[in-house]
Amino acid sequence: QVQLVESGGGVVQPGRSLRLSCATSGFTFTSFGMYWVRQAPGKGLEWVAVISSDGSKKYNTDSVKGRFTISRDDSKNTLYLLMNSLRAEDTAVYYCAKTTTNMIRGPLDYWGQGTLVTVSS
Amino acid sequence: DIQMTQSPSSLSASVGDRVTITCQASQDITNYLNWYQQKPGKAPKLLIYDAFNLETGVPSRFSGGGSGTDFTFTISSLQPEDIATYYCQQYDNLPLTFGGGTKVEIK
Numbered sequence: 001q002v003q004l005v006e007s008g009g010g011v012v013q014p015g016r017s018l019r020l021s022c023a024t025s026g027f028t029f030t031s032f033g034m035y036w037v038r039q040a041p042g043k044g045l046e047w048v049a050v051i052s053s054d055g056s057k058k059y060n061t062d063s064v065k066g067r068f069t070i071s072r073d074d075s076k077n078t079l080y081l082l083m084n085s086l087r088a089e090d091t092a093v094y095y096c097a098k099t100t101t102n103m104i105r106g107p108l109d110y111w112g113q114g115t116l117v118t119v120s121s
Numbered sequence: 122d123i124q125m126t127q128s129p130s131s132l133s134a135s136v137g138d139r140v141t142i143t144c145q146a147s148q149d150i151t152n153y154l155n156w157y158q159q160k161p162g163k164a165p166k167l168l169i170y171d172a173f174n175l176e177t178g179v180p181s182r183f184s185g186g187g188s189g190t191d192f193t194f195t196i197s198s199l200q201p202e203d204i205a206t207y208y209c210q211q212y213d214n215l216p217l218t219f220g221g222g223t224k225v226e227i228k
Contacts, residue, residue, distance in 0.1 A: 011205045045208055047217035061216050095164055106157045107170035114164055
């Protein structure tokens with residue numbers, strides 16, 4: 001069955017970096033676009049970043065441009081999010097999710113359980 | 122950016138009631154509209170994709186409709202396990218955007 005398992009969250013000071021990982025299994029990783037979506041405590045869902053199935057297209061939401069980088073390692077079936085220059089407003093549960101297509105846009109049919117990132121001094 | 126306006130933000134209904142949530146896009150998104158269910162402490166779950174298609178395994182009491190800018194999500198007969206927050210989401214254009222969510226409670 002399809003599984004997505006995030007890791008790498010934790011408490012980090014403002015300005016520091018963190019790398020999230022999303023280990024996947026149960027589907028052909030190279031066939032699907034992959035997303036990071038976050039949810040601040042008590043708030044709604046916010047798209048963070050997307051990468052196409054072949055890794056050639058990557059997009060971030062404006063609030064993380066220049067700070068966050070999405071990438072994928074197809075040999076490990078793993079998605080990453082490198083987060084630099086973290087701010088208090090980046091505090092959230094971060095979910096990875098797969099699309100139903102190889103494109104960068106599509107319904108998100110499987111999600112991980114989420115990993116909590118807390119940015120605090 | 123495409124804004125998604127979802128209403129109501131919360132509702133309380135009895136078991137067996139018909140529940141309807143609306144979602145309005147700030148511009149035409151044809152049918153690139155999905156609905157998700159999120160239970161407390163859990164990841165979102167895709168229920169409806171492309172406005173009206175039921176995801177595999179999702180009970181038929183859930184349905185979606187609409188196109189263009191106006192969309193609806195309906196639970197035909199509310200069950201206790203449907204207590205959750207529901208989100209619409211457009212994928213016509215980046216950035217992907219979500220509605221603000223509708224928290225559904227049992228009266």
